[in-house]
Amino acid sequence: MRSIVPSAAILRQHYPLVSALRAQGFAIGGSADAKPRSGELYLVAEGETPPAPARTVVLGTDARCIVPSRDGNPARVSFEATDAAVGAGFVRALLAEPEMPTAADPESLALFALAERVAAADITVLINGPTGTGKEVLARSIHLNSARATGPFVAINCAALPETMLEALLFGHQKGAFTGASSGGEGFFRAANGGTLLLDEIAEMPLQLQAKLLRALQEREVVPIGATQPQAIDVRVIACANRDLQDEVAAGRFRADLYYRLSVFPLTTKPLAERAQDIPALAATLILRHAGNRQTIPWPDRSAIDLLMRHDWPGNVRELENVVQRALLFAGGDTISAEHIVFDRPTALQASAANDQASPATLGNIVQMHEFQAIRETLAACNGSRIETAKRLGISERTLRYRLAKAREQGDDIVAAGNRSVWA
Structure with a gap:
């Protein structure tokens, strides 16, 4: 700490x-x-x-x-x-x-305070919550506040690994244990020895493999494929799921005994829309993260924050990160305003405005319009200097030349904001 x-x-x-x-x-x-x-x-x-x-x-x-x-x-x-x-x-x-972790909403602060207490107890933790709500951030916070902080933190996504290889990747294998096993592999459990193993998307684990995971949790040992003797492990397991595992148990897709072994201490992350007070703090953190070497760090004004806090955030923090990165591109000056905020899916207010137009704006059109506007404003502020404009926008000169050429092809009068030499 x-x-x-x-x-x-x-x-x-x-x-x-x-x-x-x-x-x-x-x-x-x-x-x-x-x-x-x-x-x-x-x-x-x-x-x-x-x-x-x-x-x-x-x-x-x-x-x-x-x-x-x-x-x-x-x-x-x-x-x-x-x-x-x-x-x-x-x-x-x-x-x-x-x-x-970044938090300002009272419920989020209470969750991280609880997680800090859980970290002190070397128990298995189950984190439930929608995709993009910071389950891995919470898991890493538990690891860093535990006695295992100096040990490895190994995070794997059970849904992203090939089902045929998942057992070998988790528990390891010996040389020659199967076709293509030209050398042995220690597996993620042994790689995380002395530390923490995060099993993300645990609901996607095949039923036949769940039994072997249950034994590893109960006995604190694994049997690599091709081996005859178990090997002891010292690993704390944190499991994450974006579906309710109790519903998965009721549907027969998840073992009840494994569920109760994992859910020693359950934690739940909430959708971003339900913790709106986190949004200003998260926006500030993401602006600093993605501003790069920009000389001026834009500040989101009241209109931008109000718009962000009214959005329903179906993509949660990942969507907010996308929106912040777009805003950094569109805002050529030192302020991010509502006009620089572009969502993946328009809000009700934006959709109503689009319906009043002859042709509804697509996300691509909106992004391009804001991009040209940002370049135009920054060119004017830099007196037409292409080098300074690229630096302020945090892009390369080559990228700026490409976007200027694209604007010229589409008849955008972007050059009027600066010196015509920028087309050279």
């Missing part, structure tokens, strides 16, 4: 932010004294072990902006009270390790 050391000024003026960070899993240390300056608003995040680097975030009092740490300088964040949710999300993302 990372701890934060807030300056005295932070404690006086931004205690709600410190409280929010505490709720998200940061331990609060004593007030720091001197650096960078005694009266400056800053927080220092320190790792639990010495190798973890310390990170400093300075809170400014100017207009909203975010400057990541570069060249040894601390990161800087400025925001007003109306942007507190997004601002706290940016601060958390700058202070946290990449593996730390």
Whole structure:
């Protein structure tokens, strides 16, 4: 767990932010004294072990902006009270390790607090929830907060592995055990020895293999294909499913005894639409993750956040990540507004607007329209400089040339925003 050391000024003026960070899993240390300056608003995040680097975030009092740490300088964040949710999300993302889960909704915070307690007990965990709701993030958080944190974390998707090879991949095999086995394989259970094995999409495991998995969980040993002697394992198993395993048991597709062996402590992740307060924090985290080396990190304004929080998110966090990446492309300046938000499936309001037009807009048309608009605005801001435009948009010059040529073919007057030399 990372701890934060807030300056005295932070404690006086931004205690709600410190409280929010505490709720998200940061331990609060004593007030720091001197650096960078005694009266400056800053927080220092320190790792639990010495190798973890310390990170400093300075809170400014100017207009909203975010400057990541570069060249040894601390990161800087400025925001007003109306942007507190997004601002706290940016601060958390700058202070946290990449593996730390992002949460701000009370139910999500309660889930991660419970998971932290579960992590201390070396028991099997079953995580249920729709696809894209962060089940693997939760599983990794349990691993990192457990006594097995220094051991391996091995995640496999049972639905993605060939059924004919799943047994050998899980439990290992000896040389010559089957055709093509020119050498032995230790299997995922032995690869995760001393650590945690995540079995994602466990409901997709064939029935005949479920019995062997049950024995491995009960006896703490595996028998590789072709072997006659079992081999002991020391592995914590976390299973994930996007379907209700009790329903699968009732339908005869999942063994009841395996279900009860896995469900020692069940946890459930909720759809993103049911934890709307997570959205500003997640959006801030994803913006930082995908902004790359952009000189200016765009800030999502109130109109963008309101639109994101009204969406029903059928694709959950994965869909939000797609939307954020599009918004970063469309927003050429320092602000992401509602006009830069494009969903995979239009909202009711967007669908109504599309029905009023002669021809309904497809996702491809919407994306292309916003793309050309972003390039036009950025070209104007850069006085037609193609090099500077590509840098601000976070794309290569070659990609910019291709998109400019595509705009010209379709008759878009994109060049009017800048110097005509950009077509050269």
